[in-house]
Structure formats: C-alpha cells, structure tokens
Amino acid sequence: MPTRAVDIERVYDHPGAEDGFRVFADRLWPRGLRKDAFHYDDWAKDLAPSTELRRWYGHDVAEFAEFRSRYLAELESPDGRTAVERVLELAGDRSIxxxxxxxxxxHSHVEVLRDFLVELLREFS
Known part of the structure; x- marks a missing residue:
C-alpha cells in the first residue's frame, strides 16, 4: 500500500483548493481572515504546539532544533497521539x-508535524 502524501500549504496560497483532507493546524485563527476565507475540512487546534511552547519559541529560528524536540514530545504525549489519530481517521485514505x-x-510546527505524520504513516503502510 503506497504511503499517503502529507503536504503543507499556507492558507493564503490556494484558498479554494479541495485537494486531499485539508487540516488547518494552527491554534490561533489568522488575523484579518473570515472563517470562510479558505477551504479546510478540519481545524485541528489540538495538533498545534501548546500555547506555552508557541510563546517560548516565538519563531526564533536559532531555537528551532529545541522547539522541534519539545513539539515532538507533545505529539508523542497521550493527548498528542489522540489528536493525531483523530485527524488520520477523519482523513481516511485521502492525502493530507x-x-x-x-x-x-x-521553521514552523507544520514542518515538524508533516515529518511526524509521514513517518507514522510509513510505519503503518
């Protein structure tokens, strides 16, 4: 069975696209955008880094390696695994x-999340 694709897009790039299962994976809604400004199938706030981790990181690229490590620990936690499993179940056989x-x-959480999901899907294929 081929591994499903996991891609990343910015919400501003292809707002009407309906390719695969589209998961908005940010904890906060983008400023200035209405809820119908782009197509998404699920808003998975619980897949995003915790508020504490997000604030600590502050998009300081020098801290990305440590951020990655801390975020992976959150994804491996019971709550993180539940969030991941929920999205994978909702996606079914579609690409994500x-x-x-x-x-x-x-240098963002979605880069880490994509790698995590790709590896997880590879293990189950």
Missing part, C-alpha cells in the same frame, strides 16, 4: 494537506 498562516513554513 496541513494548512498554516505562518510565513516561515520551513
């Missing part, structure tokens, strides 16, 4: 598109 409003995707 992680949506974010962040401008620096490469």
């Amino acid at each position: 598109v992680l949506l974010t409003a962040t401008s620096d995707v490469e």
Whole structure:
C-alpha cells in the first residue's frame, strides 16, 4: 500500500483548493481572515504546539532544533497521539494537506508535524 502524501500549504496560497483532507493546524485563527476565507475540512487546534511552547519559541529560528524536540514530545504525549489519530481517521485514505498562516513554513510546527505524520504513516503502510 503506497504511503499517503502529507503536504503543507499556507492558507493564503490556494484558498479554494479541495485537494486531499485539508487540516488547518494552527491554534490561533489568522488575523484579518473570515472563517470562510479558505477551504479546510478540519481545524485541528489540538495538533498545534501548546500555547506555552508557541510563546517560548516565538519563531526564533536559532531555537528551532529545541522547539522541534519539545513539539515532538507533545505529539508523542497521550493527548498528542489522540489528536493525531483523530485527524488520520477523519482523513481516511485521502492525502493530507496541513494548512498554516505562518510565513516561515520551513521553521514552523507544520514542518515538524508533516515529518511526524509521514513517518507514522510509513510505519503503518
């Protein structure tokens, strides 16, 4: 069975796209956007880093390695696993598109989350 794709898109890039299972994975709603400004199938706030971790990181690229480690620990926690399993169940066999409003995707939680999901899906395929 082929591994399902897990992609990342910014909410501003393809707002009407309906490819795969589209998960808005930020804890906070993007400023200035209405709830119907882009297409998403689920708003998985519980997949985003905790408020404490998000505030600690503050998108300081120098802290990304430590942020990654702390966020992976949150994803591995019982609550994190429950959130991940819920999204995977909702997605079914569809590919997953992680949506974010962040401008620096490469140093964001969705980059870590994508890698985590890809590895998890690889284990189960």
